[in-house]
């Protein structure tokens with residue numbers, strides 16, 4: 609896809625188009641932003657634009673010349689034959705190794721083989737090893753005339769500051785929900801209903817939306833939300849039914865916690881009378897009754913509980929059964945009393 613065809617990221621796209629139009633492409637860019645929002649695709653579209661031989665009147669690449677076709681094919685399919693002047697550097701094992709970087713830097717002093725610019729795409733750039741980073745840094749300090757570096761990362765602080773400061777930084781945000789829905793329907797061919805099911809939970813990331821689609825939580829969401837809404841003060845049986853259902857999900861537990869988080873946020877919106885579409889629209893009535901019954905304080909307390917549970921599981925690696933049972937027990941407290949809950953003990957934090 610050409611730059612002007614990509615959905616979202618208007619600022620970064622405009623900036624790159626303008627740089628190319630003015631023939632003022634910086635020697636190195638750092639594309640930084642969340643995972644799965646399309647940074648890599650924009651990197652390839654920009655590489656095509658740099659090398660396009662038939663630019664369009666709107667200053668974008670033509671998408672059809674031999675450079676465009678081959679470079680854009682690389683973006684769409686990892687197994688597509690590589691364009692000889694597009695050098696993609698990805699981790700070999702856990703890291704990008706110094707030998708890989710040296711291999712690329714060996715050819716950099718020579719002119720590109722077929723096109724105007726050689727483009728070195730380093731992704732994810734935060735996985736570059738220290739020695740490799742230093743080798744790259746030397747080249748960034750004395751940039752070769754017809755090579756351009758595109759470093760792509762979702763964790764910019766993990767890169768050497770000296771590398772970051774040699775690059776022009778391009779910041780990518782999350783896609784808006786309407787943009788993500790368009791990507792899923794117009795580019796992935798999903799129907800609107802299918803897209804709507806995941807958009808609210810994908811947090812503006814196409815990658816997250818694609819992963820959610822096959823997640824078992826998505827097909828059981830009404831059941832899980834029903835169990836969650838069903839837990840009443842003092843209702844231990846209901847609480848453990850919820851905990852059991854969550855434990856059974858195994859690796860999908862995190863998605864389930866995100867789902868419940870989303871449901872509580874919807875309940876907060878409903879309680880202030882916001883009329884927008886809910887994530888689980890079919891449960892609007894019970895959700896409205898639940899929100900009224902609990903009140904704002906208790907809803908906010910539930911957001912805290914869910915966040916604590918995720919923190920316990922992700923950061924402190926608390927056993928999932930234990931963390932989810934604690935969540936369930938805390939949910940049985942009378943509204944407003946959720947503060948009285950079993951917290952993580954010091955031992956567990958260590």
Ligand SMILES: [Zn+2]
Pocket residue numbers: 659660661662663669670671672673674675676677
């Ligand atoms: Zn072209």
